[in-house]
Structures are given as C-alpha cells and as structure tokens.
Amino acid sequence: MTVQELPGATAYPAWRLRTDPAPLLPDPEPYRVLGTEAAAGLDRELLLRLYDALVHGRRFNTQATALTKQGRLAVYPSSTGQEASEVAAALVLEERDWLFPSYRDTLAAVARGLDPVEALTLLRGDWHTGYDPRERRIAPLSTPLATQLPHAVGLAHAARLAGDDVVALAMVGDGGTSEGDFHEALNFAAVWRAPVVFLVQNNGFAISVPLAKQTAAPSLAHKAVGYGMPGRLVDGNDAAAMHQVLSEAVRRARTGGGPTLIEAVTYRMDAHTNADDATRYRADAEVEAWRAHDPVRLLERELTGRGLLDEERRDAATEAAESMAADLRGRMNADPLLDPMDLFAQVYAAPTPQLREQSEQLRAELEAEAGR
Amino acid sequence: MAQALQRAMRDAMAEDPTVHVMGEDVGTLGGVFRVTDGLAKEFGEDRCTDTPLAEAGILGAAVGMAMYGLRPVVEMQFDAFAYPAFEQLVSHVSRMRNRTRGALPMPIVVRVPYGGGIGGVEHHSDSSEAYYMATPGLHVVTPATVPDAYGLLRAAIASDDPVIFLEPKRLYWSKAEWSPDAPATVEPIGRAVVRRAGSSATLLTYGPSVPVCLEAAEAARDEGWDLEVVDLRSLVPFDDATVCDSVRRTGRAVVVHESAGFGGPGGEIAARVTERCFHYLEAPVLRVAGFDLPYPPPMLERHHLPGVDRVLDAVARLQWEAQS
Ligand SMILES: Cc1ncc(C[n+]2csc(CCOP(=O)(O)OP(=O)(O)O)c2C)c(N)n1
Numbered sequence: 001m002t003v004q005e006l007p008g009a010t011a012y013p014a015w016r017l018r019t020d021p022a023p024l025l026p027d028p029e030p031y032r033v034l035g036t037e038a039a040a041g042l043d044r045e046l047l048l049r050l051y052d053a054l055v056h057g058r059r060f061n062t063q064a065t066a067l068t069k070q071g072r073l074a075v076y077p078s079s080t081g082q083e084a085s086e087v088a089a090a091l092v093l094e095e096r097d098w099l100f101p102s103y104r105d106t107l108a109a110v111a112r113g114l115d116p117v118e119a120l121t122l123l124r125g126d127w128h129t130g131y132d133p134r135e136r137r138i139a140p141l142s143t144p145l146a147t148q149l150p151h152a153v154g155l156a157h158a159a160r161l162a163g164d165d166v167v168a169l170a171m172v173g174d175g176g177t178s179e180g181d182f183h184e185a186l187n188f189a190a191v192w193r194a195p196v197v198f199l200v201q202n203n204g205f206a207i208s209v210p211l212a213k214q215t216a217a218p219s220l221a222h223k224a225v226g227y228g229m230p231g232r233l234v235d236g237n238d239a240a241a242m243h244q245v246l247s248e249a250v251r252r253a254r255t256g257g258g259p260t261l262i263e264a265v266t267y268r269m270d271a272h273t274n275a276d277d278a279t280r281y282r283a284d285a286e287v288e289a290w291r292a293h294d295p296v297r298l299l300e301r302e303l304t305g306r307g308l309l310d311e312e313r314r315d316a317a318t319e320a321a322e323s324m325a326a327d328l329r330g331r332m333n334a335d336p337l338l339d340p341m342d343l344f345a346q347v348y349a350a351p352t353p354q355l356r357e358q359s360e361q362l363r364a365e366l367e368a369e370a371g372r
Numbered sequence: 373m374a375q376a377l378q379r380a381m382r383d384a385m386a387e388d389p390t391v392h393v394m395g396e397d398v399g400t401l402g403g404v405f406r407v408t409d410g411l412a413k414e415f416g417e418d419r420c421t422d423t424p425l426a427e428a429g430i431l432g433a434a435v436g437m438a439m440y441g442l443r444p445v446v447e448m449q450f451d452a453f454a455y456p457a458f459e460q461l462v463s464h465v466s467r468m469r470n471r472t473r474g475a476l477p478m479p480i481v482v483r484v485p486y487g488g489g490i491g492g493v494e495h496h497s498d499s500s501e502a503y504y505m506a507t508p509g510l511h512v513v514t515p516a517t518v519p520d521a522y523g524l525l526r527a528a529i530a531s532d533d534p535v536i537f538l539e540p541k542r543l544y545w546s547k548a549e550w551s552p553d554a555p556a557t558v559e560p561i562g563r564a565v566v567r568r569a570g571s572s573a574t575l576l577t578y579g580p581s582v583p584v585c586l587e588a589a590e591a592a593r594d595e596g597w598d599l600e601v602v603d604l605r606s607l608v609p610f611d612d613a614t615v616c617d618s619v620r621r622t623g624r625a626v627v628v629h630e631s632a633g634f635g636g637p638g639g640e641i642a643a644r645v646t647e648r649c650f651h652y653l654e655a656p657v658l659r660v661a662g663f664d665l666p667y668p669p670p671m672l673e674r675h676h677l678p679g680v681d682r683v684l685d686a687v688a689r690l691q692w693e694a695q696s
Contacts, residue, residue, distance in 0.1 A: 128471035139439070140472055144463045150432025151464070157433065158440035161418055168436070180456070184429030191424050346474040347509055349532040352562070352609030 019228050026221035026231040030265045033240040034302045042240055044308055050239040051303060052317050053087035054296045057107050059321035060116060061270075063328055064106070064123075068274040072332045074125040077104045081237070081269030084295035085201050087111040088242035089169055092250050093137075100139045100152040100170035104201075108171060109138050116328045126336040145176040149185030149198065156194040156253075167253045169197045169246070175206020177220050186261065190227040195253035197246065198261045201236060203268035208281040224261035236264030237295040240302075267293075340366060373521045374407050374544045377483075379556070380525035381408065381445060385415050391529060392437065394421040395430060395447030395483075404449055405485060405544055427457035434480050435464050443479045445529060451486040452495035458503070465534045466509030478534045481525070486514075487580045487630050489542035489677055491670040497541075498667055499631030501579075504536040505607050505640070511561055512607040514538035516582035518546060520605060523559030531561060540580035564611035566618060570600035573624035573690050576615060576641055578604040581628045581678065588683035597687055607637060615641075616648045623654040624690040628683055633661030655692035 033039050061080040067073045079086050082104075090111035093099060101108050109119045114136055121130025122141050129140040139155075142148035152170035159166035176182055177200055189196045200220050204211060217223055224231030230252075234245045242264060249260035267290040271278035278287075303309035344351055344359040351359065385391045393411055395403070399422035402409030411420035423430050427448060434444035448454035461482070468478045488497030504512045511533055515521040521539070528535035567582060568589050575585040582603045589599035602618050604611065619625045625645055627638040638659035645657050660678045668676045 127473065129473065129475070132475040133439070133472055134475055140468075140476075144459060147432065147459060147463055150429050150460070151436035151439065153429075154433030154436025154438075154444075155440045156436070158437040158442050161442075162440070181428055181432060181459070184424075184426040185432065187424055187426065188429045188433055342473075346470050346472075348469070348511070349477065353612060354609060 021225050024225040024228065024230045026219060026224070026233045026263070028219065028233065030233045030235040031241050031245055032235045032238050033244060034238045034298050039240065039302055039306075046243065047240060047299065047303055047308065048313070049091065050084075050087065050243060051299050051309065052320070053091060053111055054083050054239060054299060055317040056321045056324060057083040057087050057111060058296050059325050060107055060110055060328075063325040064120065065270065065274065067120075067329070067332055073120060073123050075273050075275060076106075076123055077273045078268075078270040079104055079107045081290065081295070082201055082203055082264075082266045083107065084239035084299075085199065085234075085236040085242050085264040085266060088239055088246050089171060089199055092243060092246040093167065093169055096137065096164065096166050097250070098137045098139065098152070098155055098166065098168045100148045100155075100168060101141050102145070102148065102171050102173060102176065103141050103143045104173065105171045106141065109136075109141070112136070112138060114138060116324065117331050120332070124332070124336070126338060127342075146172050146179035146181040146185070148172075149181055150188060152196050152198075153185050153189045153192070153194050156189070156196045157192050160195055165195075165254050167195045167197065167250050169199060169250070171199045171201065173206060174200060174202040174204070174211055174220060175209065175214055176200075177223065178214055186223070186227045186229070186259070189259040190229045193256070193258040195256075196259040197249040197253055198259065199246065200261065200263045201266055202263050203236075203266050205268060205272070205281070207272045207276065210281075219263055221261060221263035227261075229259045229261055231261045231263070233263050233265065236266030237293050237298055239295060239299050266295075373515070373518050373539075373546050374405055376518045376522040376556075377407050377525055377539065378409055378411070380522045380529070381411060382414065383556070384445075384526060384529040385411065385419060388443065388529075390441060391443045391445060392419050392421065393445045393447070394423050394434065396423060396425055396449050398422060398447050403447060405541070407483070407539070407544075408447065427454060428460050431457040431460040431465065431480075431482065435460065435468065435478065438478050438480050439476055443481075443529060445481045445483065448482060448484045450492075450496050451484055451498040451500045454482070454484050454500065457482075461504075461510070462507050466507045469533065470509060477532045479532050480534045481528045481531075481537050482534070483525075483537045483539060485541045485544070486538045487540050487542060488667060488673050489580060489630075491673070492541075493670065494667065497670075497673065499629070499662065501538055501607055501629075502631055502636050504538075505637060509534065510608060511535040512538065513561055513605065514540065514579040514607070515605065516540065516543065516567075516579055516603050519556070520559055520603075522556045524561065524605065526556075526558040527561050530558070535561070538579060542580050543583070546583075559605075562606045562609040562611060564602050564604045564606070564614040566600060566614070567603045568599070568601040570598040571622060572596075572598045573626065573687055574600045574602055574615075574618045574622045575626050575628055575683065575687075576602050576604060576619075576645070577628040578607065580630055584678065584680060585628050585683060588680045588687070591680055592684060592687055595684075595688075599687065604641075610641075610644065612644060612648060615645060619645050619649045619657075620652040623652055625649075625653075626658045626660055626683065626686045626690065628660045628678055628686075630662045630677055632664045633659050634664045636661050655690045658686045658689060660686045
C-alpha cells in the first residue's frame with residue numbers, strides 16, 4: 001500500500017519534507033574564473049590581495065617544511081598546492097566570524113592573521129594550542145578527522161540564538177567526509193539552518209588512499225543534496241573562484257539561508273606529511289600535471305596578462321613573504337621556555353585533590369633535579 | 373528523583389539564560405524518562421531542543437555552543453547509546469580546556485541514565501562509569517538520593533568543567549526525603565557522605581547500590597556487624613579523605629557496584645584504600661560487583677546484580693584471620 005492509498009492520507013503527509021533537489025545539486029564542472037571571460041569583471045584590488053596572500057602562503061609552506069628538516073617542527077602537513085582555498089577561506093570571513101581548521105589548515109589560520117609561531121605550537125610540540133581561540137575566532141586545529149565540524153555547527157547555532165550574525169567556516173579533507181561526524185554535522189546544520197559553510201578540500205588523497213576508494217558519490221559536493229543544502233564544486237586552485245563561491249556561501253549563511261557544502265578540487269603537491277613517502281601511491285606524472293595548474297601561477301598569469309602585475313609589485317610580494325619567513329625562522333630557532341608545572345594548571349578549573357598530590361610530586365622531582 | 377532532576381534544570385534555566393537542554397526527545401515528550409518534562413513549554417524550543425538522532429552530533433554541537441558561551445545540558449537517552457559520542461567526549465570535551473590552556477572551558481553536563489534493574493532489554497542497562505572515570509578532564513558524579521539528585525545536578529550545571537552526570541535508572545521513581553517544595557541545596561562535587569555510621573566495616577558504594585548497601589547494613593546487625601555505608605557521590609574527583617577516615621576507623625572495607633568487577637571502579641577504589649590505609653586494615657579490601665559479562669537479559673539480571681546477600685557474604689569474608 002502506498003501513501004496515497006492509505007485511508008485519509010495525502011500524498012505529502014505533514015511530516016514528509018518537500019524540497020526540490022535541483023537547486024541543491026552542484027554543477028558537475030568545477031567553477032572556474034581565472035582564464036575565462038568572467039575574469040574581466042573581477043575586482044583588481046581583490047585579485048592583488050589574493051596574490052599577496054598566495055605568495056605569502058606558499059612561502060609559509062616551504063618555510064614550515066624546511067623547519068621539519070631542521071627538527072624545529074615535530075611534523076608539518078603541508079598545504080602546498082592548496083594555498084588558494086586556504087587563503088580564500090580566511091579572507092572571506094569577517095572579524096566576528098569563526099574558522100574551524102583541520103590539522104592541515106595552519107595556513108588558513110595564518111592568513112586570518114594569526115602569528116605563524118602561535119599557529120605552529122601544536123606542530124612544534126610545545127603546547128597544543130598556542131593562541132586564545134575566542135580572541136582569534138579560530139578554533140584549535142583539529143587532529144581527529146571531521147570532529148571539528150559539529151563544533152562549528154554548535155557555535156553557529158549559538159551565535160544565531162544570541163542574535164549575532166556570525167558565520168562559522170569549517171574545513172575538512174576528502175577522507176574526513178567518510179567520518180560519521182561529517183554526516184552528523186551536515187545533518188544538524190541543515191535541520192537547524194545553522195550559518196555554517198563546510199569547505200571540503202579534495203586534494204586527491206587521504207594519506208595514501210585515493211578518492212575512488214573513499215567514496216562512490218558523483219562528487220563530494222553532491223553529498224549536500226541528501227542533507228537539504230546546496231553543494232558547490234569549485235576549482236580549488238583558482239583563488240578568485242574560491243573567493244567568489246565562499247563569499248556567496250558566507251553571505252547566504254549570514255542572511256539566514258542556512259549552510260552550504262563546498263568541494264574545492266585541488267591537489268596535495270607534497271607528501272601527506274614530512275613522514276610520508278608519496279612515491280608509494282602516486283606517479284610523478286600526475287604530480288607534474290598538477291604543477292601546471294599551480295594556484296600561484298594561475299593568478300600570476302591572469303594578473304600579468306591584464307597588466308595588473310609588474311615586476312615591482314611582484315618583488316614587493318616576494319620580499320614581504322621572505323621577511324615573514326626570516327622572522328619565523330629566527331623565532332623558531334629559539335627553544336621555547338616551558339614550565340612543567342603547567343601540566344596541571346588547566347585540567348580542571350581547580351585541580352582535584354588527586355592532581356594536587358601529583359603536582360606536588362612533580363615539584364619535588366624538579367627540585368631534586370635542580371639540586372643535583 | 374526524576375522530579376528533583378527536572379526541578380534542578382528548571383531552576384538553573386530560570387536563573388541563567390545560557391543554560392540549554394538538548395537531546396533526543398527531550399522537548400515535546402519530556403524525555404523517555406520524563407526528566408525534562410515541561411522545560412520546552414516553559415523555556416521554548418530554543419532552550420530545550422529536540423535534536424536529530426545523533427549522539428556524536430549532539431555532543432559535538434554542545435562543544436561549539438560552549439565555545440560561544442552557553443552551558444549545554446545534554447541528555448543521552450540510555451547508557452549504551454552514549455557510546456557514539458565517545459570520540460567527542462574523550463577527544464574534545466574532556467581536554468579542550470587543557471589543550472587551549474584554559475581559553476576554552478567546557479561547561480557541559482552529559483546526563484546519562486545508567487545501570488540495570490528496570491527490566492530493560494539489551495543496551496538499556498549498562499554501567500559505563502569506568503569508561504568515564506578513565507578519561508582525565510571529566511568529573512563523574514552519581515546521586516543516590518533525591519536531595520542529592522537536585523543538589524548535584526545544580527552543581528554540575530554550575531561547574532565550568534564537563535560533568536558526566538550518571539542517573540541511576542532504577543532510582544528515578546524513588547520519592548524518599550523530598551518534595552518539589554522542599555528547600556533545595558546545591559551539593560558541591562567531590563564529597564562523599566556517610567549514609568549510615570558504623571564501626572565494624574565500611575561499605576563503599578554509589579548510585580543504585582547505595583540502597584542495597586543500606587539494606588545489607590540493617591540485615592548485618594543481626595549477625596553482630598555494625599556497618600558504615602559511604603556514598604561516594606563523586607567518582608572523579610575522588611574523596612580520599614572521607615573514605616580513608618571511615619576505613620581507618622572500621623579497619624575493613626568492601627566496595628560495592630553494579631558494573632563489571634574486572635577493570636571496574638572497585639579495583640581503583642580498593643587500590644587507593646590499600647595504599648592509604650594499609651596499616652589500619654584487618655583484611656584485604658574486597659569487591660562486590662556485577663559479573664564480568666555483557667549485561668544479561670532482564671529475566672536473569674537479578675542473578676547478576678549485586679544484592680544484599682552477596683554484600684553480606686563479602687562482609688563475612690572480612691573475618692580474614694579466622695578464615696586463613
Ligand atoms: C578519526 C581519525 N582517524 C584517523 C586519523 C589519521 N589520519 C590523519 S590524516 C588522515 C588522512 C586524512 O585525509 P583527508 O581527510 O583527505 O585530509 P588531507 O590530509 O588530505 O588534508 C588520517 C587517516 C585521524 N587523524 N583521525
């Protein structure tokens with residue numbers, strides 16, 4: 001018996017939701033601007049701002065990678081090749097908005113204005129979060145995959161209840177979309193119409209596992225329709241396209257339109273981290289093909305072609321990036337000062353009797369060590 | 373007890389607009405145990421919210437809400453259905469304060485109806501306290517009396533730290549010592565209480581096993597045992613002072629709880645007592661616990677749950693010298 005045949009029932013009972021899926025479906029071709037006709041209408045100032053941020057971001061990535069080789073960072077998951085979506089994510093947000101980065105998104109935090117040394121404390125190993133998330137409106141970099149996504153939903157929901165027009169932008173990798181928390185977060189956000197933008201950076205691999213072994217969906221953006229939110233596919237290496245699509249989603253969220261799922265199609269140029277050997281699972285030819293689609297080159301070509309970028313402007317960007325790198329190197333070369341007693345300081349608002357005992361034990365050990 | 377818990381939430385919500393109750397069926401229905409009855413009507417659906425069915429999502433969203441300054445009180449429908457939220461609990465809720473050096477405290481209460489004895493089918497009777505106790509950064513609290521249900525829940529909601537609030541299901545309907553109009557006091561977290569004074573041995577227990585131990589203590593009188601019953605109330609932090617004070621006076625102790633004995637709270641408690649009271653002890657600290665098995669079907673649960681007889685058997689074994 002179908003619903004229509006049930007006595008007294010209508011085809012659409014009150015509890016049945018009606019949503020036309022068509023407007024939610026992503027265009028299967030990733031959205032691109034650079035190199036197309038549409039690029040002519042782009043704001044020059046915005047393009048230059050994106051360019052500076054890209055050059056800065058690339059330099060940050062190479063510098064952080066170099067710091068792992070010198071043993072100054074325990075690990076660095078590089079976002080080289082993904083700078084366009086990293087910096088666009090930071091630049092579309094207002095100061096009052098919140099960013100929820102994953103462990104790969106240090107650059108997004110830096111592009112949002114966080115001091116690079118503070119952004120790297122987790123990866124350096126001196127403390128977990130080196131900044132005040134509330135003050136910076138940047139949640140701690142999340143290592144367990146996708147678990148930061150429901151946090152973004154909860155925060156956005158709370159902000160909306162408070163009457164604040166705050167948006168939360170949450171970042172996750174392609175592998176992270178297979179986690180239950182990804183599903184639960186999207187579902188919550190859609191049901192609550194929470195002002196959240198989900199940005200999936202599809203960089204081809206989850207450590208060694210390619211997308212085809214991760215999902216059977218037409219695209220990751222297509223997943224949106226099942227939750228009742230729009231999905232968008234973007235060329236993640238096209239900084240202008242990323243900025244446009246993210247801005248549009250942020251505007252939608254801010255004005256009560258609810259969440260959006262954006263898939264940035266990009267590529268991870270480096271290995272998963274410095275500890276990984278990418279030659280085991282991908283061919284050099286593939287990496288080379290993506291090198292031709294480098295986000296910095298793409299924007300540079302556009303700017304140069306339109307006569308917006310001269311030698312001088314380019315040198316200025318490079319120089320600014322170099323001085324950031326030199327400053328970062330210099331400050332990372334000093335050993336951080338750590339107080340072991342800090343271990344006990346923030347487990348609870350006030351230490352339990354058990355922790356008080358243990359902190360006394362450590363204090364005695366430290367004193368004995370100092371006396372030796 | 374259910375009413376006292378409900379009043380604790382209502383009073384907290386009335387006093388503090390940042391307190392939000394959320395969970396599955398907590399709104400219109402008032403929770404499957406009716407503990408949140410009336411809250412959605414009184415405070416609106418934004419403050420007492422029926423969420424989608426997703427425990428990780430509920431607790432994860434609560435984390436974000438806490439980041440924005442709210443105090444979420446999350447109801448997990450049953451003990452065994454809180455497990456999907458474990459990752460959020462251990463990876464984020466318990467350590468967010470620590471990893472952000474105090475910048476992001478997590479004033480979240482996770483209410484978990486726990487324990488057996490209500491004839492529930494499988495997955496409705498687990499005692500999950502050991503999992504929570506093993507996670508630093510959480511407070512773990514469980515009331516055994518109606519006034520404590522109110523007092524401890526108020527304290528839990530007021531706490532700037534995450535609190536796992538374990539509600540003994542089979543005590544939900546106990547009415548003793550309290551009426552909704554009775555003066556209600558907030559009970560600080562971390563203090564055990566002597567429920568019955570005695571001199572010949574101490575029963576260390578909590579939650580649903582407290583009434584069992586009180587009954588056992590009465591029965592033991594006939595055998596010449598004057599038992600002290602200590603209700604721990606808070607498993608984390610643990611009140612070593614009250615516990616050791618009692619055991620040093622009586623010289624003998626039995627830990628009683630429903631959850632499995634192996635790897636259970638009793639092992640930790642017995643070890644703490646032994647470490648601190650060794651020279652006062654006349655016998656090893658004994659444990660009376662549930663068997664080491666998945667919670668049995670309801671028709672067999674009475675054989676599994678530690679009852680008065682099993683407690684009395686343990687008390688008899690405390691005559692160590694005579695025995696060995
Ligand atoms: C819950 C969880 N499982 C496993 C890991 C280990 N791990 C770290 S990164 C990673 C791959 C993630 O891939 P993806 O989501 O595509 O992000 P990417 O690293 O490519 O940016 C895995 C499996 C983890 N951090 N968290």
